[in-house]
Each structure stands twice: as C-alpha cells, then as structure tokens.
Amino acid sequence: MLNTIHADALVVGGGIAGLQATVDLADQGYQVALLERQASIGGKMIALSKVFPTLDCCSCITTPRMAAAAHHENVNMFTYCDIQSIERNGDGFVAHVIKKPRYVNESACTGCRECEYACPIHLPDAFDYGLGAHSAVYVPFSTAMPQKALIDIDHCIFCGKCEKACVADAIDFTQTAEEFDIEVGTIVLATGFETTPWDAKKEYGNGRFLNVVDGMMVERFLAPTGPYGHVLRPSDGMQPDSIAGEIGLRAPSPKMIVQTFGGGLLMGFGAVCSSGCNVGHILSGVPQLSLGSIVGGASIVLGAWIMAYLMFVRPQQVKARQERAAHAHA
Numbered sequence: 001m002l003n004t005i006h007a008d009a010l011v012v013g014g015g016i017a018g019l020q021a022t023v024d025l026a027d028q029g030y031q032v033a034l035l036e037r038q039a040s041i042g043g044k045m046i047a048l049s050k051v052f053p054t055l056d057c058c059s060c061i062t063t064p065r066m067a068a069a070a071h072h073e074n075v076n077m078f079t080y081c082d083i084q085s086i087e088r089n090g091d092g093f094v095a096h097v098i099k100k101p102r103y104v105n106e107s108a109c110t111g112c113r114e115c116e117y118a119c120p121i122h123l124p125d126a127f128d129y130g131l132g133a134h135s136a137v138y139v140p141f142s143t144a145m146p147q148k149a150l151i152d153i154d155h156c157i158f159c160g161k162c163e164k165a166c167v168a169d170a171i172d173f174t175q176t177a178e179e180f181d182i183e184v185g186t187i188v189l190a191t192g193f194e195t196t197p198w199d200a201k202k203e204y205g206n207g208r209f210l211n212v213v214d215g216m217m218v219e220r221f222l223a224p225t226g227p228y229g230h231v232l233r234p235s236d237g238m239q240p241d242s243i244a245g246e247i248g249l250r251a252p253s254p255k256m257i258v259q260t261f262g263g264g265l266l267m268g269f270g271a272v273c274s275s276g277c278n279v280g281h282i283l284s285g286v287p288q289l290s291l292g293s294i295v296g297g298a299s300i301v302l303g304a305w306i307m308a309y310l311m312f313v314r315p316q317q318v319k320a321r322q323e324r325a326a327h328a329h330a
C-alpha cells in the first residue's frame, strides 16, 4: 500500500509560474502540493541574469517566491520527484510519484558543502549549461531550495571521502527510490520549456563551432552567479571581440561568439525568429559587449523605431493633414 498525501491542488513544476501559482493558492487557504523534478525549485528563471525590458535581477524576483513557497504553512514541497502517471479519482486526480534517491539524508544535511569540497570527481554543471563544473556530490546551486546535497551516483567512484567530510553523517548510499500518491482536487501544470540543444541545428554548425552558444548559456555567462562573471569564448576561454545573434550565419570567426536565437524553443516559435528575445539579449548584455555589438544593438533599436514610425505615426500624420485640407476646402 503506497503512502498517500492529500491536498487541494497539485502544482507540477517549481519554476517561476509554478511558484507564483503555489503561493497564490496557498495564500487563499488551499493546501498545495508543489512537485519539482529537479533537486531544487527555481526553474529556468533562477538561472537567468536580468529580464528584458526592465533589466530586473532574476534572482531578486525568484528567490522571494522560492522562499515563500518552500516555507508556506499550506505548501508541501517535493523535489527530485517524477510523476509516473495521473489518473482520474472521482472529481479529482491521483498522481503516482517517484522520489529519486539523493543518497543524502535530507533531514540531516545542513547544506554546508564540505562533502563537495572533498569529492575528487568533477562533472559538467547542468545548472551552468556545462560551462562550469560540480563535484559528484553537490548542492545544485548557491541559492538552491532546499539547500541539500545529492550524489550523481552514475559518476561516483565510492571513494568515501564525502562520508568522512560530512559531520552531519548525512551521506546514505543505501537510499532507494520512494513511491507515493498525491490525491488532489485540481492540478496546475507549470512544466515550463526546454531550449533546442545548441548543437542540434545544422545552420549553427551542429556543434562543430564551440563559440556558438544558446540563449541560456549567454544568460549564465552574464549572470552574477554565473561561472565566470564574464562572457568568455568556450573555444579558448578568452573574452570575445564581438558577439552576434544571426540567422543563417556564416562560419563564425574564431574571435567571435555567436548567440543562437529564433528556433530556440521546442515549444512555441519553431524555426521562426521572435525578434524580441534577440533585442533583449543584446540590450541586457550591452555592458559586456564590444563597440561593434553596441552599434549592432543600436541599429536594431533604430530600425524598430523607424518601422514603428512608418507603420503607426506617419499614417496618423497623413490622415490629420488630409482632414485639415478637407476642412479648409469646406
């Protein structure tokens, strides 16, 4: 018999949309089960630098909502969990959930990261889109919630150094997956999006050009919490002379970094450039860019202004002049 948890609502996804839905429902007195497949809530938003057009800090927007959801008396938060199935249950639903093993006792772990410093294995960090590294045992990122470690068991060599370093005795290699059910009246799906892999498009070189990066990688370059604090060329770790976002680009110069855009979302835009994202990236990245890129960004803004003038302002002026002429004739 599986353990069953009861709630009014199940929110699937601990990104910004799921967090806001969770807090809104919980503030109204509903019991909410918040479920996230990653080891921390925060989603894509917590990995971003600043949001266009106001350039508000993404951490400043996201972390209060993470804390509000995690500590709300009406919220039961489940991280590192996958939904196996959802079935109708009378007027509501029952979700079958698997909690993946962290190999760390969550109630004992204090998030001190001593295990991480002791671990000899270093792996590409998924939170930094492979631009940085973490140990085989790691806390997902500096503002992760919960601030608890987990072990990448596929890459662990079982040297035992983390066990020795952990004064809380929280490392537990005997942990196994746990299954349980969540019975709810309603479900909010806030599962977010995935970007197209940066090496998946032939027009961007299918991964042959190391300096072609996707939008989320640029965000990690620009974010204060990013691995370097600067935009650096993946090919040689140097600052690029220029940064470009281009559809149908030519083979990139080795001194250049190219941000892919358009076709960036698996769900949504497909192969069509949304224009706005690119302007946003360029503008929010201006302090990091060279003169050529600033001129490029200014050209886009000027172009957009001229288009808006021709489409909206100019027709109004012509119409007003015609009305004045008609009035004068009358």
Ligand code: SF4
Pocket: 104, 108, 109, 110, 111, 112, 113, 114, 115, 116, 148, 149, 165, 166, 167, 168, 169, 170, 171
């Ligand atoms: S597992 Fe132990 S050493 Fe690692 S973060 Fe948790 S308490 Fe600290």
Ligand code: SF4
Pocket: 118, 119, 120, 121, 135, 136, 137, 151, 155, 156, 157, 158, 159, 160, 161, 162, 163
């Ligand atoms: S046992 Fe595994 S996780 Fe722990 S320190 Fe060794 S390699 Fe790292």
